[in-house]
Amino acid sequence: MKYLLFTIAFVLILGCRAETETRIVKELAPPLPPVFPAPLTEINLPSEREKLALINKKITVFGIKVFALEGVSDRDLKLVANVLTQWIDNDENGTPDNPEVLAEIVRQKSRMILGVTFDQIGPWHEKSQKILKDAHAPTYGLDVTTINHNWYGLPLSEYSQSHYHTEGLLPPDAATEETFHLITDIGYANVYPSAFWHGDLGDNPSHALRSYIQKRGKVQKGASLLTVAMDKARGGYFKLMPKEYPDDAWYTRSDDCGYKCFVGEYIHWGIITLVGCNENREKGIYNQWQITNARSLRNRDTELYELLTNTKYNFPKIAPDGSYGPLSQ
Incomplete structure (x- = not known):
C-alpha cells in the first residue's frame, strides 16, 4: 500500500513538473507565424459588390486580391499574379519569405487593380x-499597356506600347514594378x-x-535608413525635384512624383538591379x-x-519570371 501511494505521488509530481515546463516553454517560445491562404490556382469571378465596382x-494570392477591369x-492577370507571388515567395516553397511583411499587407487589405490603360484606371480610382x-484600402493600379512581355519571353499584347516592339528588353516592366511597390510601401x-x-x-x-x-516626428529628411541612402544617391535632400542634380548623383529621376514616390522608385531600382534585371540596359535607364x-x-x-541583402528583411534574390507554381498552368 505504501509503495502504491509513493508511486502515485511520484507520478503526480512528474506530471506537475512536465506541465510547468511545457507552460514555460510555451511562454518563452516566439509566436507562430500567421497562416496564409495558398495562392488560388484559377481566375475567379467577382462578387456582386465587386461587379458594381466594374x-x-x-485572382487572390496569399490573401491579396488582384482585380482586373474589362479588357484585361x-x-x-495571371502574369501579374505570378509576379506578385514570386516577390512574396521568392524561393517558391509555398510560404511567404517574410511573414510579418505579408501579414501587414493583408492587415491593411491591400490589393491591385489592373486596367488596359491608365485612362481606365484613373477614373476607376475616383x-x-x-x-x-x-x-480606402491601399489599391495599386497597373495599366497592362506598360507590361514588358519581352522580359517573360511572351508575345507582346495587342495593346503593348510601341517602344516594347522596337526596343525589346530596354524599357521597364510595370508588372515587376507596381507589385514590388505594394510590398515595400505597405509591408516593409x-x-x-x-x-x-x-x-x-x-x-x-x-x-x-x-x-x-x-519618437522622431514626421520630418521627411532622415526618415529612415532608406531615405538617407536615397538622399545620398540623389546628391542631397530635395523635398522638391531639383532643376539639376549634382554631378555625383546616380539616382536622377527627372519627373516629379513626390518624395514618397521617389523613395519607392529608388528601392525598386535597387532590387531589380540586385536580381539582374538591369544587365545591359544602360541605354534604357541611364537618365534615371x-x-x-x-x-x-x-x-x-x-x-x-x-x-536589400540583410537577412533580417529577407528580400527576394531572384527576378520573377512570371511562372510561379500552379498559377502559371
Missing part, C-alpha cells in the same frame, strides 16, 4: 473604388519603419510606425539610374545594397 475578374486578358468594401515601411519608412503616414499605419513617428548590376550596386550604393 471588376471583371480576380486572362494571360496578363469613382468605382468607393463602391468596394474597405474603400510599416513593419520596419526605422529602415524603410518613406515619410508618408498613410491611412492605416501599423503600431510600429505610429510608435516610431511619436546609373547602376546596372549587383557588383556596382554594392560598390556605389553601399547603404542600399546592405538593406
Whole structure:
C-alpha cells in the first residue's frame, strides 16, 4: 500500500513538473507565424459588390486580391499574379519569405487593380473604388499597356506600347514594378519603419510606425535608413525635384512624383538591379539610374545594397519570371 501511494505521488509530481515546463516553454517560445491562404490556382469571378465596382475578374494570392477591369486578358492577370507571388515567395516553397511583411499587407487589405490603360484606371480610382468594401484600402493600379512581355519571353499584347516592339528588353516592366511597390510601401515601411519608412503616414499605419513617428516626428529628411541612402544617391535632400542634380548623383529621376514616390522608385531600382534585371540596359535607364548590376550596386550604393541583402528583411534574390507554381498552368 505504501509503495502504491509513493508511486502515485511520484507520478503526480512528474506530471506537475512536465506541465510547468511545457507552460514555460510555451511562454518563452516566439509566436507562430500567421497562416496564409495558398495562392488560388484559377481566375475567379467577382462578387456582386465587386461587379458594381466594374471588376471583371480576380485572382487572390496569399490573401491579396488582384482585380482586373474589362479588357484585361486572362494571360496578363495571371502574369501579374505570378509576379506578385514570386516577390512574396521568392524561393517558391509555398510560404511567404517574410511573414510579418505579408501579414501587414493583408492587415491593411491591400490589393491591385489592373486596367488596359491608365485612362481606365484613373477614373476607376475616383469613382468605382468607393463602391468596394474597405474603400480606402491601399489599391495599386497597373495599366497592362506598360507590361514588358519581352522580359517573360511572351508575345507582346495587342495593346503593348510601341517602344516594347522596337526596343525589346530596354524599357521597364510595370508588372515587376507596381507589385514590388505594394510590398515595400505597405509591408516593409510599416513593419520596419526605422529602415524603410518613406515619410508618408498613410491611412492605416501599423503600431510600429505610429510608435516610431511619436519618437522622431514626421520630418521627411532622415526618415529612415532608406531615405538617407536615397538622399545620398540623389546628391542631397530635395523635398522638391531639383532643376539639376549634382554631378555625383546616380539616382536622377527627372519627373516629379513626390518624395514618397521617389523613395519607392529608388528601392525598386535597387532590387531589380540586385536580381539582374538591369544587365545591359544602360541605354534604357541611364537618365534615371546609373547602376546596372549587383557588383556596382554594392560598390556605389553601399547603404542600399546592405538593406536589400540583410537577412533580417529577407528580400527576394531572384527576378520573377512570371511562372510561379500552379498559377502559371
